[in-house]
Structures are given as structure tokens and as C-alpha cells.
Amino acid sequence: MSENTLILGLQWGDEGKGKIVDNLSENIDAVCRFQGGHNAGHTIKVNSEKTVLHLIPSGILHKNTKCLIGNGVVLALDALDKEINNLKERGIDFKNRFFVSSACTLILPTHISIDQVRDKQESIGTTGRGIGPAYEDKIGRRAIRFGDIGDQDLLKEKVEMLVGYHNRILKDLYQHKPHSVNEVFDEIMKYKHLYDEFCIDSQDLMYEWVKNKKSILFEGAQGTLLDIDHGTYPYVTSSSTTAGGVSTGLGIGPKYINKIIGISKAYTTRVGEGPFLTELFDEDGALLAKRGNEFGATTGRPRRCGWLDLVALKKAIFTNSVSDLCITKLDVLDETKVIRVCVEYNDNKPVFKEFNGWLCSTEGITQYSELPDKAKEYIEYIETFVNCSASMISTGPSRDQTISR
Numbered sequence: 001m002s003e004n005t006l007i008l009g010l011q012w013g014d015e016g017k018g019k020i021v022d023n024l025s026e027n028i029d030a031v032c033r034f035q036g037g038h039n040a041g042h043t044i045k046v047n048s049e050k051t052v053l054h055l056i057p058s059g060i061l062h063k064n065t066k067c068l069i070g071n072g073v074v075l076a077l078d079a080l081d082k083e084i085n086n087l088k089e090r091g092i093d094f095k096n097r098f099f100v101s102s103a104c105t106l107i108l109p110t111h112i113s114i115d116q117v118r119d120k121q122e123s124i125g126t127t128g129r130g131i132g133p134a135y136e137d138k139i140g141r142r143a144i145r146f147g148d149i150g151d152q153d154l155l156k157e158k159v160e161m162l163v164g165y166h167n168r169i170l171k172d173l174y175q176h177k178p179h180s181v182n183e184v185f186d187e188i189m190k191y192k193h194l195y196d197e198f199c200i201d202s203q204d205l206m207y208e209w210v211k212n213k214k215s216i217l218f219e220g221a222q223g224t225l226l227d228i229d230h231g232t233y234p235y236v237t238s239s240s241t242t243a244g245g246v247s248t249g250l251g252i253g254p255k256y257i258n259k260i261i262g263i264s265k266a267y268t269t270r271v272g273e274g275p276f277l278t279e280l281f282d283e284d285g286a287l288l289a290k291r292g293n294e295f296g297a298t299t300g301r302p303r304r305c306g307w308l309d310l311v312a313l314k315k316a317i318f319t320n321s322v323s324d325l326c327i328t329k330l331d332v333l334d335e336t337k338v339i340r341v342c343v344e345y346n347d348n349k350p351v352f353k354e355f356n357g358w359l360c361s362t363e364g365i366t367q368y369s370e371l372p373d374k375a376k377e378y379i380e381y382i383e384t385f386v387n388c389s390a391s392m393i394s395t396g397p398s399r400d401q402t403i404s405r
Helices: 019-024 077-089 109-122 131-139 146-150 150-174 181-189 190-200 203-213 244-252 283-291 309-317 330-337 373-386
Strands: 005-009 030-033 040-046 050-053 066-069 098-101 216-219 257-264 268-270 305-307 324-328 338-346 349-356 392-393 402-404
Touching: 005 373, 019 203, 019 257, 019 324, 019 392, 019 402, 066 203, 077 131, 077 181, 077 190, 098 190, 098 203, 098 324, 109 181, 146 150, 146 190, 146 305, 150 181, 150 190, 203 216, 203 244, 257 309, 283 305, 309 373, 324 373, 330 373, 338 373, 349 373, 373 392
Parallel strands: 005 216, 005 257, 030 066, 030 216, 066 098, 257 324, 324 392
Antiparallel strands: 040 050, 268 305, 338 349, 392 402
């Protein structure tokens, strides 16, 4: 059996998954995305050069690693084309190493319009990129899939039906200007070259990789607390961000997942609306935002910052059967005098335990033994509370600023 690893976020996203996937991808045969869309933003820093990926798996930066966008992903063709072209300009080769599932649901301009006008009324805090409405059509069995581009007559029929449906929503519910069926069809066909180059039956590909004992890394997007079922509903994303999403989003059984690495920041952040019990509104929160450069990789929106919530983290580890914990951005806490973690809730309010800060630099440390004693105390308390060992600790944004234990 191949050695396959799932990497996913344990908070509200932005935990640093891209760096960790990139870090582990060098000796991996394939990296696969299984849910979400271009609302994800995975940031990788190599030799001072920053790369932000929204759709393409983070393994693309390693020339011998193959990459797959699975059927659970909703696909914005314009965003994918732009991302591919940007990487090609940097010399990244896609031939015979990048694939997109024929079963991916397409995001249409009408999805984006519905998402944006709806969020003005509902204030969920979406990215406004059409992700939610696209998943609605998938569940409603009316979605247009990537593979439909191969049959233009059938595609035209589906576009007429779906855009007509969307236009009724836009006009009748939101008094919004309707979209032209022909313009939406032409917009899809503008990217037929993506279908010609990359479309594949992804489950067949997964089967071949597993049969040939290829090592596979499954790359989650967003985080557990944004899961449609297990997150802070309704302030969630529209996909399954937890471990169960791998099987449905790629067509691979759970027994082929050998290790599950859950990623958490050393503190907590959130973008958009929704509850956040440990959120800070004082100097400590401002310091975390400044030192952590806490702005969304996708939206550019400032992230809300707060203390680490160990109650939520412990539950997320259970939900995902996490075998290994990865703590990121430890160095962001270097200048914090008193660090707090939430250890229980009392009448829906957090109860904190305090730690004295280490007040010295941990940036770039790669050996656990070299960390300050107070930093070790903080990490070891987290491990004990959530009953999971931290096998990786990130001490900076670059690929090599990582402790492996």
C-alpha cells in the first residue's frame, strides 16, 4: 500500500497549509485538492519569493510531483487559467503532471452575481466568488461539469437551463440585471483549451496511483471550523473541509489514508463574520495581526485575531482523527508578554490559562532543543490538552523554517 497523507486545517482556515504541503511534497508522487474552490489561498515562500495558490495544489512547485484537482472542487475557469499562466511564466511545467477531474462543477458568472447580491442581505462574509451557489447547483443535480465542455450541443442546453434558472433568482428575488445565455456559454468555451489539456477521469487516475503504490498527499482547503456540517454554521463554507471530504472529493476510500496531519496556528484567526470566542480587540490582538501579517491571501481582508482555543482544537482533532499536529507561526508570539489559551467555556465565555511569554526570537529555529524553555512549555501544554503530539512546528514563512520531531 502506498504511504498517503492528508493535510488539513483545524481552525477557520489560513493556518499555513500551503507551506506544510510544499514542505512535504518534495518526496511525494502526487498532491490532490479535494474540496473548495478559488476561495482558498495557500501561501508558499521559497528563497524570498512568495507564491499564492488558489486552485492548483501546492506540490506544483516541485517538478517531479504530479497534481490533481479532484471532483469535490468547484472550478472557476478564468481563475485556473490565470494561475496556470502565472506559473508557466515562472518556468513551471504542467505537461503530463497536472490534471483536473471531469466531474468538477463549474462556477459561472451567474453564480458570482447570486453570491454577491445575496451576501449583501445575509452578511455571511463570503468571498463573493460564487462558491456557495455552485455547490447548491451540484447538490441540486443541475450543475455544469468540467467534462461537459467536450459536448458543445449538450453544454449549450445545460447553460440555457441553468442560466435561465439563475436569472429568475436574480430578477425576482434580488432585482438584479440578468445574464445573457450566449455570453455565459462563450465565456465557458473561451477556456476549452483547459479541457483539452487537463480534463481526466480522476477516480481512474487515483486508482492507478494507489495500485502502483504512489505516495499521495491530500491537500485540504479552508479549515475544520468552516466545515458545512461541523463548523460554526451558518458562518461556514459550502464544502466538507474535514477528513471525510477526501473520500467524496476524490473517490478514494478512507483505508488509503495512512496519516492525517492537522494544522493549527499558535493562536487563532478568522476572516469574515461569525462567532469567535477568543477574539482580541486590544494591543495583544493588534500585535498578533502586525507580526503575523494577518491579511487574507485570497481576499486581502484583515483577519480577526485571538488566543488559541484549545477546546475547539481538541474537538477538531477528534473530528478528523488527526494523528500528527502541526503548530504554525510560533514565532509570531515572540514579543507577547503574557500568552493565553482557552481551556473551557463558561456560559459561552472563554476561560483562559496564562503563560509567560518567552520574549526572544524563535524565527528560523529548526531544532526543538533550541527553542526557549517557555516556548516548549507552551507547546507541550497544547499537546497534553488535545492528546496529540506536534510532529512539526513552523517558525517562519519560508520552506526551511520548520522543526520536525
